[in-house]
Each structure stands twice: as structure tokens, then as C-alpha cells.
Amino acid sequence: MLNKTGIPSTEDVKTVTPSQERLKKGPVAIIECFQKIPCNPCAEACKQGAILPLQDINDLPKMDFDKCNGCGVCLSRCPGLAIFVVDGSYSAEEAVVRIPYEYLPLPQEEEEVVGVDRAGKELGTFKVKKIQSGGSKNKTYTVWLAVPQELAMEVRGIRRGGIRHAG
Ligand code: SF4
Ligand code: SF4
Structure with a gap:
């Protein structure tokens, strides 16, 4: 369940998290959509059949992680900015998280930005x-x-302009 602030709980997130093994294999979509609303652009966009067909337009999207190639098309089509792509195979130390972003100006490649969690921390x-x-x-x-x-x-x-809160 979403809490009052609309931030997904740890339990919510667990239900959409692939196995560590799948995350290490390469990019995969993480669909953090937890509110039943009439919406389906993600399922329509996926040509790999990785987002299972919705029985009802209010259903929450469900993933077959093994069919997802991490193309990111669903991410760019989601009006709720609820889809991310995580690539745990990027390097031994780092993963790449692909994040939908609609603010201007855009950050530049190689720019250092502040990464925030689902609550903005x-x-x-x-x-x-x-x-x-x-x-x-x-x-x-x-x-x-x-x-x-x-x-x-x-x-x-992400947030630009440097860390605001120490600690
Ligand atoms: S990232 Fe590509 S393959 Fe994976 S669910 Fe989205 S559209 Fe389908
Ligand atoms: S397009 Fe986005 S908001 Fe709509 S059902 Fe898919 S994940 Fe949810």
C-alpha cells in the first residue's frame, strides 16, 4: 500500500524488484506503479512481451523480467514517471539507474548531480x-x-545544485 504521502513502502518495492541474479545480468525495467488507475501505455509500448497484457485497464502492470531487454521504451512512455531501468552489470562497483526526467534545463553528461530516494532524501x-x-x-x-x-x-x-542537507 502507498502511504499517505504517496511514497511506496519497502514492501511495495519488494514486489517489483527482480532477483539479484537478474539485476546482474543486464538492464531491466522496474515498474513502480502501485495505484490502480486506468492506464496502459507501458504494456502497449513493450514489444518484447515483458509487460504482461492487462486483463483490465485498471490492473497494475506485471513484469516477466526474463523477457525484458532493458530497452527503456516503456520508461519514456509512462505518464506517471513510475518506470526505471536498472543495469547491475555496468561494473563491479557501480550500477546504472535510468531515471525519467522532465525538467529543463537538462543536466549535462558527466555532470555530478545529487541522487535522491523515493522520499526525496x-x-x-x-x-x-x-x-x-x-x-x-x-x-x-x-x-x-x-x-x-x-x-x-x-x-x-536527481537534483541539481549540490547537497543541501549534510548527514
Ligand atoms: S524496458 Fe523494454 S523490454 Fe523491458 S519492459 Fe520496458 S519496453 Fe519492455
Ligand atoms: S504507463 Fe506508467 S502509470 Fe500507466 S500503468 Fe504503466 S507504469 Fe503505471
Whole structure:
């Protein structure tokens, strides 16, 4: 259940988290969509059949992680900015988290930005590896952020302008 603030609980997140083994294999979509609303662009967008067909448009999307190739198309189509792609195979120390982003100006590649968790808590400064456009008609960009492996399932947003809160 979402708590009052709309932030998913640890239990919610567990239900959409792939195994460590799958995370280490390569990029995979993490769909953090926990409210039953009439919406299905993610399922329509996935050409790999990795998002199981919705029986009812209000159903929550369900993933077959083994079919997902981490292309990120669903991420850029989700109006709720609820989809992330995590690549645990990036390096021994770092994973790449791809984060939907709709603010301007965009960060630059190689810029250090603050990574925040689902509640907006600052987790450190991390390097932007890539900025990906969602296409000419799509205002959702994808920020590729390199983070320590242990934060791959924690960092879910970025903030520019440096750390504001020490500790
Ligand atoms: S990342 Fe690509 S393959 Fe994976 S669920 Fe999204 S659209 Fe499908
Ligand atoms: S497109 Fe986004 S908000 Fe809509 S059902 Fe899929 S994950 Fe949820």
C-alpha cells in the first residue's frame, strides 16, 4: 500500500524488484506503479512481451523480467514517471539507474548531480553518464546515472545544485 504521502513502502518495492541474479545480468525495467488507475501505455509500448497484457485497464502492470531487454521504451512512455531501468552489470562497483526526467534545463553528461530516494532524501552525488531523448513528440528524457551497486534500488531521482542537507 502507498502511504499517505504517496511514497511506496519497502514492501511495495519488494514486489517489483527482480532477483539479484537478474539485476546482474543486464538492464531491466522496474515498474513502480502501485495505484490502480486506468492506464496502459507501458504494456502497449513493450514489444518484447515483458509487460504482461492487462486483463483490465485498471490492473497494475506485471513484469516477466526474463523477457525484458532493458530497452527503456516503456520508461519514456509512462505518464506517471513510475518506470526505471536498472543495469547491475555496468561494473563491479557501480550500477546504472535510468531515471525519467522532465525538467529543463537538462543536466549535462558527466555532470555530478545529487541522487535522491523515493522520499526525496539525498543519497550522494553521482555522475550522469547519458541523457536520452524520448523522441520528438515526447517530453520525457531519460537520465542515466552511475551509482554504487548497493544504491541501485534506492536512487530514484536527481537534483541539481549540490547537497543541501549534510548527514
Ligand atoms: S524496458 Fe523494454 S523490454 Fe523491458 S519492459 Fe520496458 S519496453 Fe519492455
Ligand atoms: S504507463 Fe506508467 S502509470 Fe500507466 S500503468 Fe504503466 S507504469 Fe503505471
